[in-house]
Amino acid sequence: MTVVQALVLTGPGQAEVRAVPAPVAADGEVVIDVHRVGVCGTDVELFTGDMSYLQxxxxxxxxRPGHEWAGEVTAVGLGVDPAWLGRKVTGDTMIGCGHCERCALGRHHVCAERHELGIRxxxxxxxxxxxALPVRALHALPDTMDATLGAMVEPGGNALRCVEAARTGPGDRILVLGTGTIGLLVALFARARGAEVHLVGRQNNDLELARALGFANAWTREVLPARAWHAVVDATNAPTMPALALDLVEPGGRIVYIGLAGAPSTIDTRELAFRDVTAVGILGGSAGLDGAIAAYADGSVDxxxxxxxxxxxxxxxxxLRGNRPPGAGPGPKIHIDPRT
Structure with missing residues (x-):
């Protein structure tokens, strides 16, 4: 039996690399040699045992976690176009049943029977x-795109969906709460669309990378200027931030919630109604993956x-234990190369 090395979470705080049976391409599936994988906050919560799905x-x-990835197709199953062989690819995290009304309407990311790669x-x-992955979940990458960019497509798809939900463009002022991977990606995509971008971090140290990326308007909550925020994106995991987003957004504006707190968070829906604010929740990057690939490929977002x-x-x-590798740069994202 052919085996491959894989990371396996066996319990809260327990993880090990194991030899597991090599995947085989079933009907409608492909097998991918994985070149790069991003470690996400969801992976950390699965490791610690704090993820809500576990509760x-x-x-x-x-x-077996991992849902931000890039690789190359090396085998195809029955019914799959052999032209996929040798292609650089990434893929959707959300794998719907393919038969229900939600899937038929393009909402497979909220299919009641969905699988979530490495999660659910x-x-x-x-x-x-x-x-191994169903071919319907694949997204082709340009030959010129490296594995680092490819593994950033999934978080990029989430961020792009936030920007689209915020409906920001030239002349709009968007406030992004949070300077982690998603918050910074939201800022990059919003800037690429011509919006004036401001970010809020917990402390000055959290703002250094944002400023290095060219975002001069990076603030802590204490010094955030009073402005008309046409849209606010909450990309934090703090239970107090959804209400703050509602406090800050302009009447008639839009709030986008993508951060998930470990404890329930509340907003006053009376304020939502009285101020005619639109609130949008984002689950997954499915609808944004192709747009993220295009933005990375044309260089408008790097x-x-x-x-x-x-x-x-x-x-x-x-x-996953929270230890940064020696010599790591200031960025929030750590990548894994399973081939080494």
Whole structure:
């Protein structure tokens, strides 16, 4: 039996690299050699045991995580166009059933029976040397796109959906709460569309990378100027921030919620109604993946500075424990190369 190396979460705070059976392309599937994987906050919560799916029983250990990835197709199953062989690809995290009304309407990311790669439904994730995936979830990458950019497509798709939901463009002023990967990507995509971008971080140290990326309007909450914020994006995990977003947005403006707090957060819906504010929730980057690929390919958005380091698969557990690799840059994202 052919085996590959994969990261397996066996319980809260427990992770190890194991030899597992190599994936085989079933009907309608491909097998990908994985070149790069991003470690996400969701992966960390799966590792710590804090992820809500674990509390609700939707997900249980053992888990093979990893959903931000890039690689190359090396095998195809029955019914798959062989032209996929050798293609650089990334893929959707949300794998709908393909048959329900939501899937038919293009809302497979909220399909009640969906799998989430490396997160939900037992589908083995990308923190492994090889990955099997339905071909309908694949997104082709340009030959010129490297693995670093490819593995940033999934978070980029989430960020692009936020910017589209905020409906910001030239002349608009957007406030982004949070300077992690998603917050900075939202800022990059919003700037590419001509908006005036401001960011809020917890402390000055959190703002250094934002300023290095050219965002001079980076503030802590204490010094945030009073402005008319046409849109506010909450990309934090703090339960107090959704209400703050509502306090700050202009009447008639839009709030986009993508950050998920570990505890319930509340807003006063009376204020939402009285001020005619539109609030939008974002789950997953599915509808934004192609747009993110296009923006990376044409250079209008370049997320490379967000990647602090790339380490081997054997270093993944240490990253999940919150340890930054020696020599890591200032970016919030750590990448894993499963081939090393």
């Amino acid at each position: 609700s029983g939707i997900t249980s250990y053992p888990i 439904g037992g589908m083995a994730g990308a923190l492994a040397e090889r990955l 997320p490379r500075q967000l990647v602090a380091a790339t380490v081997a698969l054997t270093g993944a557990a240490d990253v």
